Amino acid sequence: MAANPGLTVEGVLRTMFDPRNNLSNEVSNQLIAHFGNQVFRTIIPRNIRLAEAPSFGKPALFHDKESRGALAYLALAGEMSRREEEVLAAGQAAAAAANDAAADEPTSAVAGTELT
Numbered sequence: 001m002a003a004n005p006g007l008t009v010e011g012v013l014r015t016m017f018d019p020r021n022n023l024s025n026e027v028s029n030q031l032i033a034h035f036g037n038q039v040f041r042t043i044i045p046r047n048i049r050l051a052e053a054p055s056f057g058k059p060a061l062f063h064d065k066e067s068r069g070a071l072a073y074l075a076l077a078g079e080m081s082r083r084e085e086e087v088l089a090a091g092q093a094a095a096a097a098a099n100d101a102a103a104d105e106p107t108s109a110v111a112g113t114e115l116t
Helices: 022-038 048-056 068-104
Strands: 012-017 039-045
Touching: 012 022, 022 039, 039 068, 048 068
Parallel strands: 012 039
Antiparallel strands: none
């Protein structure tokens, strides 16, 4: 039994990514091949400023808001927001289409006859 059956995966995030490292690139390609559109386009790079932030007791955005890592997390927030807007818009469009289809169907009354 699942601990939280209502929990869903929002996406797969690639972190500590170093494009100079073959393993990073191979794992990234495998994630995309396996998870497809669930993989976020945003990639969080390996970044010393991100690693330093906890030792200063600060979130990465407060430690160095101009670092590549902090900017990547801001980009992730934007991507997640856009994804959510797309899901909501698609849901609203589907509901509107269903309402339109229901409104276009002719209504009719059928008299039933009991067969004995």
